[in-house]
Amino acid sequence: MIVIENVSKSFKTKKVLEQVSLTVRRGEVIGLLGENGAGKTTLLRMLSTVLAPTEGTITVAGFDTVRQQLEVRRRIGILFGGETGLYNRLTARENIYYFGQLYEIPRARLDENVSRLVHYFGLDAFLDKRVGEFSKGMRQKVAIARSIIHDPDIILLDEPTSGLDVTSAFGMRNLIGDMKTRGKTIVFSSHIMEEVKKLCDRVVMIHHGKVKFDGPLEPLFAEREMEDLEHIFMNMIGEDK
Ligand SMILES: Nc1ncnc2c1ncn2[C@@H]1O[C@H](COP(=O)(O)OP(=O)(O)O)[C@@H](O)[C@H]1O
Numbered sequence: 219m220i221v222i223e224n225v226s227k228s229f230k231t232k233k234v235l236e237q238v239s240l241t242v243r244r245g246e247v248i249g250l251l252g253e254n255g256a257g258k259t260t261l262l263r264m265l266s267t268v269l270a271p272t273e274g275t276i277t278v279a280g281f282d283t284v285r286q287q288l289e290v291r292r293r294i295g296i297l298f299g300g301e302t303g304l305y306n307r308l309t310a311r312e313n314i315y316y317f318g319q320l321y322e323i324p325r326a327r328l329d330e331n332v333s334r335l336v337h338y339f340g341l342d343a344f345l346d347k348r349v350g351e352f353s354k355g356m357r358q359k360v361a362i363a364r365s366i367i368h369d370p371d372i373i374l375l376d377e378p379t380s381g382l383d384v385t386s387a388f389g390m391r392n393l394i395g396d397m398k399t400r401g402k403t404i405v406f407s408s409h410i411m412e413e414v415k416k417l418c419d420r421v422v423m424i425h426h427g428k429v430k431f432d433g434p435l436e437p438l439f440a441e442r443e444m445e446d447l448e449h450i451f452m453n454m455i456g457e458d459k
């Protein structure tokens with residue numbers, strides 16, 4: 219579903235990612251773990267076609283992220299943490315529809331998807347209010363609804379719970395769980411170990427631009443005789459004290 223082959227990325231002379239290779243199968247949920255500056259966002263931006271690799275290739279659903287950007291974009295939903303990119307002066311409904319129209323989704327299907335998502339997120343009562351008046355958690359709900367309005371098979375989430383309050387973060391984790399149940403392929407970055415432990419089939423640990431670990435968590439816990447993913451992580455990157 220996603221194949222990353224020997225990908226390196228530099229910004230001018232700064233090497234951010236080095237020789238990253240990774241395969242994500244259909245229906246898998248992958249957690250990208252790593253410290254700030256490890257290169258997680260850069261990797262997700264390359265998957266989403268926004269950045270091109272300096273070296274190597276990435277294919278998403280069989281399409282090259284550099285040469286076939288449009289094909290890739292049709293098949294992915296992306297949510298980048300921090301800025302939601304919503305239009306404050308538009309209502310939640312207008313924001314979501316605007317995006318849906320960009321994807322050229324037929325009106326009937328768009329109506330259907332919107333009502334399903336709005337119901338799911340409990341946004342019904344807020345649909346015709348301007349998002350500028352929303353709380354951070356509400357904005358995040360609108361942003362995620364908007365990013366999956368075309369019902370993509372592949373979902374990329376960059377620190378989806380960062381900055382959310384407990385309730386909203388819980389809701390976001392439930393959503394990821396539900397999407398997993400619906401067979402979606404999900405790659406999300408996080409530095410919250412518990413979240414990764416709970417949701418992922420596999421974790422990929424990135425440190426200083428390199429993949430330090432790629433695999434399921436259970437054997438990792440068994441092998442190291444450790445319960446605590448945080449310790450395992452520190453141990454893995456060689457900074458365990
Ligand atoms: N557009 C850019 N120009 C220069 N350096 C960048 C750019 N984007 C990211 N970086 C650098 O790349 C490194 C990895 O960043 P990032 O992918 O955001 O890490 P993470 O998401 O894991 O915190 C950081 O050192 C960051 O400063």
Ligand SMILES: [Mg+2]
Binds near residue numbers: 258260376
């Ligand atoms: Mg980041």
